Structures are given as C-alpha cells and as structure tokens.
Amino acid sequence: MIPGHPHPGELVLDAPTRRLCDDIAAGGRGPVRLAVIAPGGYGKSALLDLLADGPGARRHRRGLAAEAGLVLVDDAHLLTDAALAEVAELAADDRVGLVVAARPWPRPAGLTSVLARLRGQIVLRPFDRDRVAACLRLSGEPADADAVLGLTGGVPGLVQRLAPHRGEVGAALEDFRFDIDRLDRDARRVLVAAEAGVAELPPGLLARPVAEVVAEVRSGGLTAPDGALLPVAGAAVRALVPAEERAEALAALAAARLAAGGPVAATAVALLEAGASGQAVAELFAAAARESEPDVAVRLYAAAAAEGYEVDQVGWAEAEVRACDPAAALRRVDGLIAHGTGGERGRAAAVAGAALAHRGQLARSAELYSWGGGAVSAAFAAIGHVGAGRLAEARAALADAGDAPPTVYAGAVTATARGLIDSLDTRAEATAAAVSTVVHAAEAVEPLGSAALLPDSPAAIAAIMAMHGGDPTAADPVLGRAVAAGVGGAPLAARHRLLRGWAAMVAGDEAAASAAIDPRHGPAEGRDAVFAAGLAVGVARRGSDIGALRRCWDEACAALARQPVDLFTLLPLGELAVAAARLGDRDRVAAQTAAARELLAALGDPPLWTTVPHWNALHADLLADDPDAAVAHAEALRAAADAGPVTAALADAARVWLQVVGGSVDRAAVEAAARALHAAGLRWDGARLAGQAAIRTPDRAAMVGLLECARGLQGPAATPAPDAAGEPARLSEREQQVAGLVLAGMTYRQIGDKLFISAKTVEHHMARMRSRLGAGSRAELLSRLRDLVRA
Template identity: 60%
Template sequence: MIPGYPLPSELVLDDPTRRLCAAIVSGGLAPVRLAVIAPGGYGKTALLDLLATAEGAKRWRRGADGAPLLLVDDAHLLGEQDFTELAAHAADSATGLVVAARPRPRPDGLTALLGRLRGQIVLRPFDRDRVAECLRAITGAAPSPAVIDLVAAQTGGVPGLVHRLAPHVGSGTVPRAAVEEFRFELDRLSPDALRVLVAAEVGMGEVDLLAGLLARSPAEVADILDEVRGTGLLDLTGELLPLGAKVLRELVPADQRDAVFGGLADLRLARGGPLGDAALALLGAGAGGPSVAAVFEAAAAQAAPGVAVRLYAAAAEAGHPVDAVRHAEAEAMSGDIDSALRRADAVVSATGNPDAARIAAAALAHRGQLARSAELYQWSGSALAAIGLAGTGRVDDARTALKQADSGERPTLLAGAITALAQGILSSLDESWPTALSTVARAAEMLEPVGGTALLPDSPAAVAAIMASHSGAAALAEPLLDRAIAAETGGKVLVNRHQLLRAWIAMTRGDGPAAAAVVAGRTDLTPRDAQFALGMELGIARRGSDLGALRRSWDRACATLVRTPVDLFTLLPLGEFAVAAARLGDRDRLVPQLDQAWDLLRRLGNPPLWSAMLHWSCLHAEIIAERPDAAEAHAAALADTAAASPFHTTMAHAAQSWRLVLAGTVDAEHVESAARGLHAAGLGWDAARLAGQAAIRTADRKAMVGLLDCARVLQGPGAAAPVVEDSSGAARLSERELQVAGLVLDGLTYKQVGDRLFISGKTVEHHMARMRSRLGATSRSDLLAQLRALLGNRA
C-alpha cells in the first residue's frame, strides 16, 4: 500500500511502480507524461483511479477544460478528433498527461500521442507472491498454498482475472459461480470473435486458418483478434488461459464449439503437413465429429506409438473407420502387447492379412511363445521366422525360411538387419559361431537409423547382449544396448528389454545396486522380459545373502516359468532360477524346464556359445545342493568345450578350480588365475566368490590372506560382498568378516585387529556381533568354536 493512500483491492503493484505512483499522487513528480500500455484485465483503469486522487488530477473528456494532470483511459478507442485535442494538451508543457491503452488497435493518432510521452508504466502479470497479496487483500485472509497455486495457474497472473476468481476459490476449485461471471463478456462478443476464442482453445490462432474459418480477409481477422484480446482470457503470447478454456467449455454450447472444431479440422487436413499438435489439442478439448475424427486418424499415422494409440482410439470412438493393422502395430510398439495381439488376431481371422499376422507374431514372441510366433512369421513369409525357428531348435526349417524370405525381400535397411540377425543366430549354432556375435552386432548398427519404427520380435542389440553374456563379451554389448535405448529401437516394449539386459550385465559384473534400480517396481514388462527381471531379483538376492528376498521372488519366478516355454534366448534367467532353486531346496519345481533346456541344446548340437553358462549355473546349483557327482558332470562338460574359445578355456579353468576347492585342495595360484579370468569375462561376483570360498578352505594362513585380498580387489568398490558359505550352506560371511575372524582366532585383540585392517576397534566389535547373529552362536565361546570350524583350528 502506498503510504497514506489505500490501493484498490485489485491493484497490486511492484515496488518501482508503487514508488512512481506515490510520487505522482503526492505531487512530488510533475508534470508527468506517461503511457500505460497493457491488455484488458491488467488494471489500467484501477491505476488511473489511484492517480485520480492526486491534487488537480482529472479524467479527460472531449471538449473539457484542461487540468494540471489529465488521465486518459481506453485511448485505443478514440477517434482522430480526440487525438487532435489531446495533442494540444500534450503541447502544453505545464499539463501532465497519463494515457492508458491496449496494445492493439493502435490508431495513427495514438502512435503520435504516445511519441510525445516521456515514459511508460508497465503492468505485468502477477507472480505467485503478488497473486497471494491480491488474494489476501480481496478476501481478508491469508490464502493457502493450494489456492495460490490454483489461481496462479488458472489466470496466468492476469490481475483482473485474479480479482474475479478470488472470491470463489476458498475450496481450492474453480466453481460454476466463478465461470458464470464471464457469461456477460461472452454474450457481448461478436459471433466471429467467439469463434476465434474457441479456436484459441485448440491453439489454432493462425491468421490464415482463421480467415478460412470465418471467410474473412486477413485485415478483418486482425480486427477480430483485437476484440478477442480485450476479453483478458489470453496471455501475452496469445494462448488461451486455463480459466478461459474452462469458461468456453462450460458456457459455449457444444454444437457451436463442434462447428468451430470441425471447420478447423477440415482446414488443417486440407493444408496437410504434421497434424500431431492439432490432433492432441482437439482431443484435449473434447472435440468430436467426422472431420475431427479424420484428423485423429491421419495424425495417428504420423505419431509416436503411445500417442498413436490414443488417437486411433479417439477416431474409432467418433465412428471413423480406423486401420486396425496400424492400430494394432501402434499398440504393440507402445507396449500394450495383449491388446495388439487381440486386434491383430481378429484381423487375421477375418481377412488373413499377412501384416496383421506379423504383428501377432511379434506380440507372441514378447509373450514368450516363440514357437507359435515362428509359425505365424513363416505363414506370412517373413525372414523373422528364422529367428524363432532357430530359437526353438528347428534349425533346418530356419535356414529354409531365411532363404525363401530373402528371395522376395526388398533390399532395405530393415530387411538387411533382419537377415544379418538371422544369419548371426544360425552361425552361433555351428562351426562358424566365433563370427556370430560380430554379425549380430553389425545388424544392430544397420538397424539404428530405422529401428524406432520397426516392430520386431527381438532386436539385434538384445540378441547381441544375450550372446555376449553367454560368451564373456559384455563390453561389446553395452554400447549396442545404449545406442538402441537412445534410438528407441523397437518402441517401448524393446526399450524395456534393452534396459533389463543392460542391468543383467551389471548384475553379473557384481553391481547389484545398479541392476536392482532398473528392476525395482517394474510392472510394464512382457512375460518374456519378466523372466529376466525375476532372474535378476533372484540373482541380486542370492549375491546379497538376502534369503527372505530370494523366497519372496521364487514363487513368482516359478509361475512365470510355467507360462513361458524354454527357448534359446531365455537360458540366462533359467540358470539363475536353477541356482535359486538349489539354495531354497526346491529343485523339483524346476526339473521340467531344465529338461526342456537340455533337450533344446541337444537338438541344436550342444553349441558351445549357448551351453557354457547354463552348465556354469547348474554347476553352482549342484555345489549348493551337495551333489558332487552332478557338479562333476557339469565341470566335465565345461572342460569338453575348453578349446572352443578363450572364454570357454576360462570357464573350464574356473570349474576345475571349484572341483579342487570343494575336494579340499586349494592351489592359491591356480584359484587366483581362474578368478581373474572370470573377472575379465565380466563375471566379477563369481570371481570374488571363487577366491573367497578358496580362502576359507585353505589351512595356509598366507594363502588365505592373499585370496581374500584377491576377492576384495575383484569384487570392486560399491559391489555387493560375495557370500561365503560353509559346506552345508548355513553360514554366510563376507570377505571382511572372514578377515576379522581369522585375526581374532590368531589371538589379536579388537584394537590390534583394527590397527591391522585400518578400522576402529568398535567396528571390529560390530563385525563380531554380526557374525554371532549370522551363525546363531549362543555365546562368545560358541562363536569362536564355529569360526574355528569354518576357518580351520588356529588356536
């Protein structure tokens, strides 16, 4: 408030304007020559009311005598005679003059008059603080933050709108009574101005569109736009304010709005070009009718999948014929696999459309039904059939399908990528398998420019990541996955898959937290991808010694396995399931799936690239289940593939180390070499676990310390500590706990242990308390006895 002068309740000024007005009202600034230019609703009249309290101030009227301070309102509406008279007053240096006008229209006489003024008072929209101040002044009470936010959002801070809305928003909503206040303003508008205002609701305020809508010239449209701006329902950029949209929706009859929207839709269709923004604006406004529906359908064909689904649905709801195949494809690309499958299947049943069959085939692949997917692709003549056929063990059929499809395919990037992907998968099954991964990687790079619009059962980047995880080449897969995610290859459904496979690599490397962050709370996964997510949940829980989490995920994992047959591309999660089943003592539930997996690999000729990791997982499952003969069989199978590649040599070496360690023979140099090989192959957690297990089984104090140090280094910073189990699997100690236990058994005090390990004695005490809890020891002597049994008698 200006000292000594009460402000009108709707007038809230910034500090510079307050000071200027105070100087004018108090007579400290004279004569003044100022312009007040602002749209309707910004408080020009209220400001002149304030200045009219100055001594000698007078509202100007044509033909009236002069005064020390003349206040001219609505100058944009004056005629030439008015401007001639005002020019004479402006020529009198003793007369003050404040002229208020809207930005448009701008008559020549007003332009000349404004040119003789010395400054301008700028009235801006209220910021949040000024909205709050205005609400407080009008209602006499401090508004809540929710009310302030509502009013600011609805009005855009336009002072006049804030003033009109303020008495109605105590409940935090915009009630009907507040909307009704604008009925008189709408009734005063010309029919064309009302149409322009409705057009602004959907952001179609271009002069050429409005000229076509109104059958007016551009100059006439400009005059109508000036009338519309005078309502105060537009912001400074010409966009309709939210409150304005609400007023139009509730006060303008639906048939009038639909007539405007239909006319605009016809004009936009005739103009051509991108229709996405127009369609979404019409959709948001609740527009309907045949012309609007035609815009929805045309825009859907141009839109990203998620938006396209909404637009196709809106067009269909409006009664417009929609291309069901495109609709199904958009649903599949956006991740709504079930809806896409239903729609595509209906089209196949009714018309036998091969494009619909390919959509259904892709949906079935994402649902984990790879065999049925391959049959549909085969029926439709697609080279993608080769991928599913190979993945389900039908290699000869896959080669035939690829050969037949290639003969009729156009040489596009997509066709080339699909062919290279199929060739890479087939190569991975025979003697040319060392080149398979590079072939699939090339397919991924070939697909990148066009992959964002391709509906696929799987992507080359995903297959490359799976192959890399089977063969210790994760470093090659990560950039392929990153680029596929950035390019949104295959739409949302494959972006999810790429993210999961990226997390899988992190988990096997030992970075459980990174993997868990990707998996946590995911509810948008297809059944096939849910296998990987659940495999990661089990793997993270097992690596983190979280038996409770392992149990919680296990039933869901089994339910997923029952619904999805085993294929070549789901062997990785199956391996994690096998280890979890052994850890939980529930191996029988997994027997059918493991039998399917081994049968599939036998039919494929036990390809080294695909079989090694399953043997490795099952080796650990048998170790946990204390079945040495079965573990020996998997170790032997790994030894048989040792000559296949350096990775297979590493796996065979590590399996042999495990055999020796379990037999009580710990060759520290051999173990460390095997562990470092696993780490280099991307199996960081497995590497640390092998070194840690060997450490607790050796009686050589020096070897134990060296292996524990090796485990710590291979584990890496921030990774979950490898679990250390005794032969029964009952006791699990971390690497650091083992170090502490060994030194305590050597007779060192807690302080001495802390000095040796560069930790405090209190931390050592904490470690001992945790070990006592984990081992279930009833006393300190019981704890020491169990540690001696675990580490060897060191007393």
C-alpha cells in the same frame, strides 16, 4: 470504500508506478506525454481516476480547449477519427500534459499518430501475491491468495471479480457473460480453441485474419501474456459458450487443421483432452494417431473408432504393441489375419509376430512372420526359429526371403539373422565373427530409434551372445547405445535395462544388478519377467542371502513356468537351476532344464550357447551332491575347450573345481583357474573358486594365499563407517564387514561364504567385538553395532 483501507485504484500500482503517478498529480514533472497501453482489466481506468484527483487534471471530452494542465484520455482505442484528431492537437501543445490509455487492439491510424507524439509509457503489471491478498482483504471476503493468483494470473480486474465470491469461480461466472457475449463468432472460436489448449490456429478457421482476432481476444484481458487462456476465463468459456456452438467450433478447427496439412498431432491431442467429437474430429484423431507416441496413438484410435470412424485396425494394434499391451494387439489382429485383405493380412501378421515375441512365444511368432511374407519378416522369422531351436526352418526362411529394398533397417535385420545362425558354428573364429556381425547390426539400427516395430533388438541379441561367450563387458556398451537411442521404444526398454543388469551381475557389480530390478521400474512382463526373476535370484545367491533367495523363489518359478524355453532365456534358466539345487527344489525347474537340453541338441550343441548352461548345470549338480552328473558337464566343457578362450577357461575351471570338491587343492592350479574365470568375465565365479579352495585346504599358507586371491578377485573391501559422533569407528575393517552382514540378518555360515572365511572365524570376530564394546548381551551388542555400521 472500507475505512482505513487504501483507495481501490492504488492497489493496481506497484511502488515505482505509484511514485510516478504521485509526481504527475502534484505537477512535479511538468507537462507529461505518457501512454498507458494494457489489456482490459489491468487498471487503466483506475490509474486515470488516481491522476484525476490531482490539481488541473481534466477528462478528455469533445471540444476540449487546449490550456495548461493534465488531460486524461481513457479507452482511446474506441475514439472516432475526429476525436483522435483533437487529441493529436492537444499532444502538439507544449502547455498541455497528456496521458492516453488504450488497449493494444484495435489500433486505428489516428491512435498510432497520437502515440507517436508521446514521450513515455506507464507500465501496468499483474498483481503479485501480496497485492492479490490486499485486494481480497479489501473485499471483506477472505480467500486463498495463492489460489486466486493461479486462477487469474494476477490480472487486477479478474482478481476483483473473484474477491466478492471468496475466490469461488462458479459464483463469479455470470460476471463474465458480457465479455463473451460481446464477441463475434471468430473471437469466440479463438476463445474456444484456447480453452481446448490449441495454441496454433490453422488458416481457414476464421473469416477475419487470425492475427487480428487473436489480438482482439488478448486485448480483452482474459489471457496470460503468452496468449494462454487464464483458468478463470477458461471456466467461463466452458460455462457460458453454448455446448452446440463449442462443438461446432471444435469441429471447424479439426476440419481446418486437416485441410491445412502438416503435423496434426498437437491439435488432435488438445481436442481429445477437450472431449471434442464429430466426424471431422474423428478423422483428425485417426490422422494424428499415425504421428503420435504409442500410448497417445492408442487413445486417438479408440476415440476415432468411438465416433464410428473406420480406423486402421493394424495401425491401432501396432500402437498397442508399442504401448506395451501385446495382448490387446493380438486380440485386434487375430480376425484380420483370418479375414482381412491381402496387404492388411501381411501387416497384421507382422504385428502379431512382434506381440508374440514380446510375450516370449518365439515359435508362434516365427510362423506368423514367415506367413506374412517380405524380406524383413523373413529375417525376423529366422531369428524366431533359431530361438525356438528350429535351425532348418530358419535357414529356409532366409533362403525364401527374396529381394528387399537395400535399406539400413532391412540390412541390419537380415545381418542379425545371419549372425545368429553363424553363432551355431563349432569354430571359434566363426562364432567371434557372428557376434561382431550382430554388434554392427545393432549399431546400424540406432539412428532409427523407436521408429521400427521390433520383436527383439540386435543389441539385445548381441548382448546375450556376448554374455554366453563370456564377455559381459562387451554387452554393456552395445546395450547402453541402444538405450540412449531408444531402439525399439518402450517394449524393449525393460529388456535392455535387465540385460545390462545381467551383464553387471556376471561382472561382479551386484549394486548395478539390483538397480535393474528396482521396484520403481514396475513389474516385468512376458519374457522380461524371466530375466527379472533370474536377476533377483542371482543377486540373492551371490550375496549368500538365503532369506532373500527363498522370498523371491516362488515368483521366479511362476515367471519361468509362464514362458516357453528358448535360446534367449538360457541365462536366467541356468541361474534358476543353480538356485533350485541350493534350495533343494530342483523339481520346479526340471521340465525347463530338460527342454533347454533338447533345444540345444536340436541346434547341434553349439559351443557358444552350450558353455554357460553346462557351467551352471555343473554347479547345480555339485550343490545337489550329484558328482557323477557334474563330471558329465565337466567332460562336455572339456570336449568343447577348443572352441575359444572362454570355453577353455571354463573347462579348466570345471576340472579344478571338481578336484577341490573332492578334497584335492592345488593352490597354483586353483589361482590360475580363478584368474582365468575373472578374465573371462565371470568375476564372482573366480572369487568363489578361490574361496572354496581356501576353506578346504589343510595347508595354512595355501589357505591364506587363496583367501587373498579370492578377495582380490572379488574387489575392494568396504570402507569402515564413522560412528554417530563423527569419530573413527572402533572396529577393524573385517569387523565392520562382519557386523554389517550380521545386522543384515545373515547366519555365521552365510557370512563366511560371503567373505571367504569360516563360520568359526565369524564367531570369533563377534566375540571379540562384544568384548571390545563392553556389551553385556547379544541384544546390546547388536544395538551398539548399529551405531557403528552404516545401514
């Protein structure tokens, strides 16, 4: 013992237990009857050593006569029946104090009889950090107490094994060899399973009862109270159990789990992480893949195949689609479609159809769904054909579908296809009913969550239809429910999020729109990349941020070029067409806009789907200074005005906008049209119309009124921020807005467009702020403004 340090045994005890032992050793409590039950390594023997220093204390031995004093019995779980009978006699003598220490297992009947005569228990607890640190100091080899505590769980014996080795596990492993070598095959299998992370052992794995063997292992002091193997013990098992024995134990575990039936995923994942191998393990992996989350299933299929097991290739490909890797899935099923068996080919075609749809290739997706057969595939084929502008093929696909089991899933998919076809009608009541049909289908599939492999979700289609119909507020709830239910799983999560962002942007909530394309979500892929690009462009354009618009323009064009134009990408295409006109770069989107016109013409120019494209094209032509082309789009909107209130509102707004651009501002007509746009869900457009009219009218009263209308439609103004000292800012509300936009890098013209004021007025605000703040230069003014305006 190092001079000046406490007795090693005392480190085992916390303060209450130490005081109890001091009282017992001093005889202050009279004859005691106490048990000390704890796994190996918790310090039972050290505790008895401490008590043995007291007067009258005796170690138990065979033939010990009963007399006053304190008898200490160690390792009582190992005593013979005859020895336990003697201890029971001592316990029956009121003159004799008795402290019996034992592990929780084994528990012979004689020991149970002895424990029943005792009156209390001394509880030994693991070390806390302070006692770990004290033990390490006592060893004379300082180590990281937190690290040692994490490795050992604070089990005193394990801490003391690491202490001489400065907490280095590798140097202490040989100290565990006896613990492992003394165990039989069953106990070692339990240790190997625990090291692999398998919490529940199947019947048939062990020759002895599982509960008995587990109790034996836990009594050894190598596990935490919940039975998990402590890290230092896990390292010992990995190092000291021979590799062939470990492999055999894991293979036996896999076989037993399969034979037991029931869910196998948890065991399979644990064995996968443990690097298990062999045919039984591979069979377990393949079985578990069918019940696992997609990313885990892909790993399980791969591991099973690596062992030479013949896995379900279509199931593997479906897991890859669900794990957002459609390219890998397409590579896997391509050969199966050409050379697989009958049923396998149909399944492979459905997986390929879903993968292609997620990559934005609707025409090819529809062909594969049609070829694969089945009523559900026929409905998906019809949806793809409509999206690709092939109405006749869509109707034929549904007509040839045949009967399907009346499941909720089949009914919802079929209803979505029929609703989509009905949305091509020219009658307002028909299109309204079509949207309602698809919304109801979206609600029907919500209970399925991610269980079905969907090329697209009814919720996404319903939302796109609602936004084309001028009702973004109807889009968000159906998308929100799909997100909450996890409809379609990971492949559709980004689509739902981006569509919610689009609805927010159209409704004037640019912050929510920006959140949908936050870089932390990761890059968008396939068709989602077009919506992400459209959102980025749309937010920049609505914020009059020409710098941001230019920065995202090339990426947006690249995303658009990678994707075929279809019915479901007309929203971002229209936004990009307007931005292209703003940037003077219309050639970059000319081919796509022409393809969109052809697609809509092939579908009969349905009002529900053509209204928003005509509206966007009108503004693109106005920005490109092509009024004749803009008039053509206005005429197209007027011709379809009877298709519904939204179409009527856009038609009237187009007429008024052309008048404003031509220099004729009728305040009442402008306000009516702007408010109608706002009511139709196009809030930014409504505010923009009123603002553009205000800066073009020579009538001062009309200008003021229209600016007030624009501000009201735009939403509440920003609240002024306090200065750094917490005092009220010395800028007016309007000056706060102007200052914030200047600091954001906008030009006076961009700020004027944003706030519906002239560039000259912005300049006037800046001059007045410079004078009020006493700034001697523009740089000094900007510095002071930064102190007054929140970032």
